[in-house]
Amino acid sequence: MKDDAASGQELDQSYVLDRRQAVPALVGDTGDFLIVTGLAGTAKDIAALSDDGDNVFTMAGAMGAAVSIGLGLALAKPDRRVLVVTGDGELLMNMGALATVSVMRPPNLAVVCVDNGHYGETGGQRSHTSLGVDLEAIASAAGIPATRVVSKESEIQAASKLLRESNGPAFILLKVKPGDPPAYKRNMDPAACRVRFRAALLEK
Amino acid sequence: MNQSVRQKSAEPAWPDALYDLLRAEGVTLFAYVPDAGHKVLIERSLVDPAAKSIPLTTEEEGVGVLAGANLGGTKGVLLMQSSGVGNCVNFLSLIKGGRFPFLTLVSMRGDYGEGNPWQMPMGQATERVLEAMGVICMRIENAEDVLPTVTASLTMTFKSGNAVAVLLTQKLLGAKAF
Numbered sequence: 508m509k510d511d512a513a514s515g516q517e518l519d520q521s522y523v524l525d526r527r528q529a530v531p532a533l534v535g536d537t538g539d540f541l542i543v544t545g546l547a548g549t550a551k552d553i554a555a556l557s558d559d560g561d562n563v564f565t566m567a568g569a570m571g572a573a574v575s576i577g578l579g580l581a582l583a584k585p586d587r588r589v590l591v592v593t594g595d596g597e598l599l600m601n602m603g604a605l606a607t608v609s610v611m612r613p614p615n616l617a618v619v620c621v622d623n624g625h626y627g628e629t630g631g632q633r634s635h636t637s638l639g640v641d642l643e644a645i646a647s648a649a650g651i652p653a654t655r656v657v658s659k660e661s662e663i664q665a666a667s668k669l670l671r672e673s674n675g676p677a678f679i680l681l682k683v684k685p686g687d688p689p690a691y692k693r694n695m696d697p698a699a700c701r702v703r704f705r706a707a708l709l710e711k
Numbered sequence: 712m713n714q715s716v717r718q719k720s721a722e723p724a725w726p727d728a729l730y731d732l733l734r735a736e737g738v739t740l741f742a743y744v745p746d747a748g749h750k751v752l753i754e755r756s757l758v759d760p761a762a763k764s765i766p767l768t769t770e771e772e773g774v775g776v777l778a779g780a781n782l783g784g785t786k787g788v789l790l791m792q793s794s795g796v797g798n799c800v801n802f803l804s805l806i807k808g809g810r811f812p813f814l815t816l817v818s819m820r821g822d823y824g825e826g827n828p829w830q831m832p833m834g835q836a837t838e839r840v841l842e843a844m845g846v847i848c849m850r851i852e853n854a855e856d857v858l859p860t861v862t863a864s865l866t867m868t869f870k871s872g873n874a875v876a877v878l879l880t881q882k883l884l885g886a887k888a889f
């Protein structure tokens with residue numbers, strides 16, 4: 508794959524926020540949600556923020572499944588707010604899930620896509636989003652009623668409120684510059700994480 | 712031959728009884744990619760106020776949806792055609808690795824009496840692909856086996872925590888004419 512300089516497309520100026528500040532500022536208290544994350548970057552973002560909380564299910568494989576898992580959880584627990592935090596590469600792998608979220612219209616589901624325009628775990632190759640694909644427009648065109656782009660600090664607070672108060676599925680595209688997520692070692696055993704999540708949610 | 716014998720007789724009774732069985736066993740979530748073999752289940756779930764019917768753009772979404780539903784304490788089933796099994800393969804990593812209970816009803820194509828060559832490769836590989844990803848396959852060829860086999864599959868899924876695919880074969884469903 509061509510590097511940035513050779514790709515013929517400059518990285519646009521909207522990729523400026525640092526995910527290590529922007530994700531915590533946007534998500535806020537993780538205890539307000541049941542959370543499903545994507546792989547790698549967003550899993551580390553949220554595991555670090557929640558100290559690998561038992562209300563969080565992080566992925567490290569099955570790429571493309573995050574929004575669908577969040578949808579199933581939101582339908583199963585209509586009395587809780589469900590938040591999916593995933594990356595641009597993970598979401599690009601299953602954009603049809605946005606169409607299904609739109610059709611099912613769970614009022615308690617929000618999706619945050621942390622978009623750095625790159626595949627951070629595989630060598631920093633550019634993803635479709637930094638080559639012209641607009642995931643916020645796609646979510647909106649799919650019929651998700653509340654969508655926002657957050658690319659400046661001043662836009663974070665209103666978006667954080669939307670995650671908590673939207674009465675219908677919400678989608679936020681959080682644009683961040685390429686860069687490492689916080690270093691955090693989370694539990695990567697999906698069976699242990701499933702049991703932990705269910706025990707905290709269903710047996711307390 | 713008498714024409715009435717050659718024609719398919721009245722609609723079989725087992726699909727309605729199968730829906731009632733799934734609901735009686737606490738299944739409330741029906742994720743599907745449409746297929747003629749699941750017509751009754753899909754239609755019943757759409758009009759059932761106590762069930763949620765989820766149309767999917769691709770079968771793999773349904774694997775994620777059922778995993779999420781399990782995290783939230785809800786029982787679901789994925790209704791798909793055998794061609795959709797191929798779309799699910801990597802997402803079954805989530806089911807196997809997470810030891811999620813997982814139930815799918817698969818209407819077979821590329822099977823007994825298939826007339827469409829495009830259906831053959833995936834149909835012939837369906838069982839082996841599922842088994843390679845840790846999904847137990849239960850084939851049904853006769854109408855009288857539907858309810859007992861699905862009852863057994865529900866137990867294996869939701870009581871002993873397995874991933875189970877019930878294969879509704881073309882011997883059971885009949886092959887589409889080409």
